[in-house]
Structures are given as structure tokens and as C-alpha cells.
Amino acid sequence: MQQTVELQQRIAEALSSIHIPEKPENLYDPIRYMLQIGGKRIRPLLTLMAADLFSISDSNRAVPAALAIELFHNFSLVHDDIMDAAPLRRGKPTIHQKWDSSVAILSGDRLLIMAYDQLARCGGDRLAALVSTFNAMATAVCEGQQLDMDFERREQVGLAEYIHMITLKTSVLLGAALKMGAIVSHATETDARLIYEFGIHLGIAFQLQDDLLDVYGNPRQFGKKPGGDILANKKTYLLVTAFETADAETRAELTNLFTAKDSVPENKIDAVKAIYDRLQIQQLAEDSKQNYISKAFNALDSITVDEARKTPLRTLAQNLLHREA
Template sequence: MKPHNRKGAHSRPNTYLSRKKRTVVMHDIAALQHRIAQELLDIGIPEQPENLYDPIRYMLQIGGKRIRPLLTLMAADLFTIPDMGQALPAALAIELFHNFSLVHDDIMDNAPLRRGQQTVHERWNDNIAILSGDKLLIMAYTQLARCDSDKLPPLMETFNTMAAEVCEGQQLDMDFENKISVGIDEYIQMIRLKTSVLLGTALKMGAILADAHETDATLIYHFGVNVGIAFQLQDDILDVYGDPQHFGKKRGGDILANKKTYLLVKALDMADAETKAELTHWLADRSQPAAKIDGVTAIYDKLGVQSAVEAAKQTYIQQAFMALDNVRVESTRKAPLRTLAQNLLVRTQ
């Protein structure tokens, strides 16, 4: 393994992050998540203009499990980076980009809640949310530029590819709202781009920083992408069947927006002519939100759509763990990533 250029590495001493040749275990994860949250608080956000920076502070403080930056640090550790502190700027870049995308997505989706709190555009307004989101993206690139200079070319290529794909996925998601028919394969491609490539990229960037072999970096990327697809299928289920108090979003938001979730696409595929006509009626109805949510949910229940989505989710979980199994690192070192993925994919919120 070639030596690391320490230029741009995080300079703050940290007992946990500076330890060498150790494997992250599950009880360490809370400490890493706390460290990521603290780094975000200490990132140096100016006070003025208030309407630019207050929404950024708000977005970064309203919670979230910091899963994506955590994956970057865990991948760096998996491939034995000499000092995990070197992966912190990349981890922060991933989290800042994620929050940028959420701020803008919430505007486009007209979402009232994020992590159980008012969305930025609801608390301020659309224009402020757009500009604050733009600034979050700039902050992400600022952090990325702090990574080791010899790693910047592959990191930038990986990050930029992901950023472009996330935009493509969001556009497809919006296009699907007005598209009469969407196939299962089309839907999976959309969520792969919109949601899953960010998880894969978070892991791959950690691998790059740790000088992982290209084959292993690709495998850990595919592990993340497949976990991300399964995660989004679980999200689709929770939008209809989750507890809003735990999920942090209003129930049935995707139904009201006529989003082509896996549940809706599968229901349209499974329904007979009469049921499809009933479902089409509800999709056209925008005057009775509560009745629409209940009506569509009843159709899902009748068709057994939830079980079909669960089965698809299991397929992607299996593909994810197959990729992880093929990473050429001893299995004990991969166990924390496997456990984290399992915990994410049985969540209720």
C-alpha cells in the first residue's frame, strides 16, 4: 500500500479516529456518528446573511443517523486506512451533498416534513431553500477538496458521477408522476440513480482513500447500491404502512403526489380491469386526500402488494451481501457493515 499524503487530512486530534489497525465494531458506530454530527456543527458556518445560513444550520441539526458518512468511514476502516481521520472530509462531503439533495427534493415534492420537522422551504420559503441548498453543495465540494491530493482525481470522478446520477434520478422521479405507465425495471433504475448510488459512492470513496484494489472498491460500491435499492423499497412500504410518529413523514405522501412507487407500479401490474379502473380513479382525485390514501391502501391490501415489495427487497439484500462476501477482506472485518445493513433494512422509521 502506498503511503498517504497527509495534505488536507483533518488536523483535530481524536483518540478513536487516530487508532490504527483496528476494526470498527458495532458499539463504535455511535461514537462515529456523534463525531460526524459534531464536525458538522463545527464546520464554520457564517452568521450572515441569516436567511442563507440559518436554514443550513437548521438542516444539519434536525437529526438523521448520518448513515452515508458513516459508510465512508467504515469502508476506509475495512480496507485499513492508516488514520481514519483522513476520511473525515470525504465523509462530510457525502453528508453535505445528501442534505443539499434533501432540501431541493423537498421543494420539488412539496413535502411538509423532514425527519419529523418542518422542511426548509416550509419554515422559510422556496427561494431561500433553493439558495441554501446550493450553498450546501458548495460546502460539500469544499470538504472534498480537503482530501489527500493524490486521491482527489478518483474521488472527484466518483463524486461527480454520483452527483449527475442523483439529478437524473430525481428528474425521472418527477417525470414518472405524469407518466401513465412505468415498468418495474424503469422504477428500479430511477431509485438506483436517485437514492442508491449515493450509498455506493459513500463506500467507494472510503475504499479509494484506503488504497483498496479497484475490484474491491467496485464490489463495495455494488454492496452499497443494492442496500440502497432495498432501503428505498422499504421506504416505499413505510410511506403507506409506517407510523408517522416514528417515520418522520406524513403517511401517504407518495400516494397524494401520485408517485410511481414500487407499490403503485406493482399494483397496476397485478390489478384486473375493475381494480385498475378504481386505482386510476383515485390517482385522478386530488380533492379528498384522506379518502385517497385510504382508498389506494385498501387496493394494495387486496392485491397483496406489500408482500410483493418485501420479496423484491429480499432479492436486493441477497445481491448486496453477495457483493460484500466477495470483497477480499477477512469476514470478521466485514461483519459490522453486514450488521449495519441488516439493521437498516428491518427499520420502522
Template sequence: MYHTHALQERITKGLAELNIPEQPANLYDPIRYMLHIGGKRIRPLLTLMAADLFSITHMDTAVPAALAVELFHNFSLVHDDIMDNAPLRRGHTTVHEKWNPNVGILSGDHLLIMAYAQLATCPGDNLTAILETFNTMAAQVCEGQQLDMDFERAVTVGIDEYLHMIRLKTSVLLGAALKMGALLARATETDAQLIYDFGVDVGIAFQLQDDILDVYGDPAQFGKQRGGDILANKKTYLLVKALEMADATMRTELDGWLADPSNPSEKIAQITAIYDALGVRSEVETAKQRHVKQAYTALDAIRADDRRKAPLRELAQALLNRGQ
């Protein structure tokens, strides 16, 4: 088995060794910038951890797939930031703000091309399954982003619709990252699907935890402004559930605050008070724990030694307990 730190070092080394040209600078400098400001590299780490779980013969075989996952993730972030008009990413100026939106679009496109270049180096007998997994995930992420934007204009969104959206936008990338590592390590079809399911449910639980932390988390630990989703009228599980549970009087009050941008701090306080009165935090916690249970059930069913599963369980617990 590999130590998690050793796998992280392989990812860092692989990214540093990418052949990124110097010119044209406005195409390639933003790519270097985006990869440099980095992140925790959780998604590519999952690919290598899955490969290690199933005792891959040569870990280097799985590194290109892990790099493809990271390159795709960064492609999606660059484009998402443009669509959201976000000024910051990972505490740094976003690409479209530092350069301009056209540069962001084109540099993001090239990150996707780089991801496919990495996939092309995967073993030939695995390539079809790897590409099918990657392409399905990529299409679903786009679908999830579109649904998220559609929800901004929708008057009502159901809980099942919201969960479907976050599954596509956030969770399938975690599942696909794990499944590709499993496929490269010659896991059975059943085990590859189980580890995919594990990743998807961890991803959904992760997003539900994110929804909770936006309202109730400590900004110093969470790293984001408290109530940011409330100020953006973002349809989180908390808001969707509150709109579903509220009676006519409370619904009128909630709608009033959603329509009022004049006093941000009061808006956060009043909507939080409505959430507290309705008990929606416990509803989100219950939904989160349901997906945590489903994730661990899938992990337990994988035919591998429990000691080899331990690092994945520990990583999942760290992700789901952040900000607490």
C-alpha cells in the same frame, strides 16, 4: 477497528467545526439550521465504516469525504423539499417554509459548495478518483430526481424504470459514500466496486421497504403518515406493480380512486384493499429480498476479514428491518 459510536462522534465533531460565517444571515442561518436538525448521518457513517473496513492508516483522512457526503445529502434535501413543496423535514419546518424558496435555493447551493471544499482537502493522490466517484453520483442523483418528477405525469411506468429511478435518486449516494471510504483506505479497484455495489443494492432494498411501510407500516415506528404515497398518487413499486397486474375491471376501479381526492381515508383503504387482492406486497417483498441477497453477495466477496465486515452487515440489517 473503530466502534460505530466513535465514528459517529467524529462526524458530529467535524460538522460542528465547519467554518460557517455569520453574514449574510439569510444565507448561512438556514445552513446551520439544516445541519442542526440533522438526521441519523448514515451516509457519512458509511464512508468512515468503509475506510475502517480496509484498515485506513489515519481515520482523519476520511472525515472530509464523509462530511462532503453529508453536506451533499442536505443540499439535495433542501432542493427536493422546494420541488415537492414539503412543509416538514425530519419533523421540523423545511428551509423554504421557514425562510422562502429563494433562500432555500441559495443556501442549498452553498451546501454543495461546502461539500466540494471538503473534497478539496482529500489526499492529492486520491483526489481524482474521489472526485470522479462524487461527480458521477451527484449527476445521477439529479437524474433520479428528474425521473421521479417525470413519473408524476406519466400514465404508465414500468417496474424496471421505477427501479432505475430509485437506484439513481436514492441508492447511488450510499454506494458512492462507501466507495470513497474504500478508495481513501487504498482498497483495490475490485473491492471498491464491490462495496459500491453493496451500497447500491442496500439502497434499493431500503427504498422498497419504504414503499411497503408507507402502506403497511406502523406510523408510530415508521415516523410517517400511513398512506401518504397513496394520497399523493406517488408511483411506488406497489402502485406500479398493481397497475401492471390489474385486469380491466380492477384497473378501472384503481384509476377511479387515484383520481378521487375527496375522501382521503377511504382512498387509502380502498387502494390498500386492491393491493391486498392483487398480492403486490409479496411482489415487493420478493424484489426487496433479491436486492438484499445481491448486497450481501457483494459484501461476502470483498477480500477482508468477516469480523471487519460485521458492522456493515449489522447496519444494513437495522436499516432494512426498520418499522417491523
């Protein structure tokens, strides 16, 4: 864990050292605000950990790639918050709430430009591979966000469609973060692919866990009341699986619950959860989560470096996947 703490400190110092102009204030103040409200910085941490995994030298040369990933992630959050009309991000007012949507759009755009500026600093013979990986990731995230919005207007979504959407929207960013660290450290193409697969499967398992926590998490540890996804009529693994496994009568019951305009929130949550319990959806989701965890660790096991060097990544993944909040 000491290595993780040191790398997180390095990321924090590198972010704070990025020059952000003073004017125009309404362009750059929101950027400073977004970067200061924090977050776990898991994605840039994965980049540095992957760089360390494949090289015995210092991972400082991977810092620009890690910053590019973090800046892109923040750009996507700023724009996602506008599309979702989200009032809070990390417990603080979102940029479009604190300023307005036009300011948030421009500040998000500038964050994306800053990400490419960091990417350009990687230089060397690895730059083309890094840019290709980064662009593929950015494209996938946009496609995933569009699919997520499309799903909101559909009554039902297939399970394979849902997994594809969360892979694009969430998992690809983790996979790319790891792969970019591997590229910087001159990993073989096979090992770079395997670390990418590790991130993809880890990301899917992580999202399934979030879906589970929203319904079954401990409110004191989760930090919010359960059932938010149900009230928002959000397509989650639990809901999609329920529609796929239920009989016609239960599907109609679910449809009525999610289309009713005047339902009492607590009653809706209780009724949907009762259907989930009847269909054993929690166990099905847990089983699927464990399947993706196994796929993730199988990919990590196949990487051709000493097992001891994999321990920090393995420990981080286990901590992420066994949280209750």
C-alpha cells in the same frame, strides 16, 4: 455497535467544526439550521466504515470525504423540499417555509460549494478518483430527481423504470459514500466496485422498505399515518407492481382512484390497500426487497478482506433493513 457510535460522534464533531460565516445571515443561518436538525448521518457513516474496512489505520483521513457526502445530501434535500413543496424536514419547518424559496436555493447552492471544499481537502493521489466518483453520484441524483418528477405527470410507470429511478435518486448516494471510503483507503478496483454494488442494492432494498412502511407500517412506530404516498398519488413499488400485475378491470379501478378529485382520503387509502391485498402486492414487494438484500450481502461477501472486518457494515445494514419506522 461501539465502533458505529464512535464514528457517528466523529462525524458530529467534524460537522460542528466547519466554519460557517455569520453574514449574510439569510445565507448562512439556514445552513446552520439544516445541519443542526440532524438526521441519522448514515451516508457519512458508511464512508468512514468503508475506510475502516479496507485499512487498519485510523479512518480520520476519510472524514473530509464523509463530510462532502453529508453536505451534498443536505444540499439535495433543501432543493428537493422546494420542488416537493414539503412543509417539514425531520419534523422541523423546511428552509423554504422558514425563510423563502430564494433563500433556500442560495443556501442549498452554498452547501454544495461546501461539499466540494471538503472534497478538495482529501488531497493526495486519490483526489481524482474521489472527484470522479462524487461527480458521477451528483449527476445521477439530479437525473433521478428529474425522473421522479417526470413520473408524477405520467399515468403509469414500468417497474424497470421505477427501479432505475430509485437507483439514481437514492441508491447511488449510498454506493458512492461507500466507494469513496474504499478509495481513500486504497482498496483494489474490484473491491471498490463490490462495496459500491453493496450500497446500490442496499439502497434499493431500503427504498422498497419505505414504500412498504407507508402502507403497512405500524403508525405508532412509523411516526405518521399510513397511506401518505397513496394520497399524494406517488409512484411507488407497490403501485407500479399493481399496475403491472392487475387485469384490465383492476387497472381501470386503480386509475379511477388515483385520478378522482373528490375522494375521501380514508376511503381512497382503504380502497387502494384492498386492491394491493387482492393482488398480494405486499408479498411481491417483500420478495423483491429480500432479493436486493441478498444481492447486497453477496457483494459484501465477495470483498477480499477478513470476514470479521465486515461485521460492523453487515450489522448496520441489517438494522436499517429490519426497522419498522
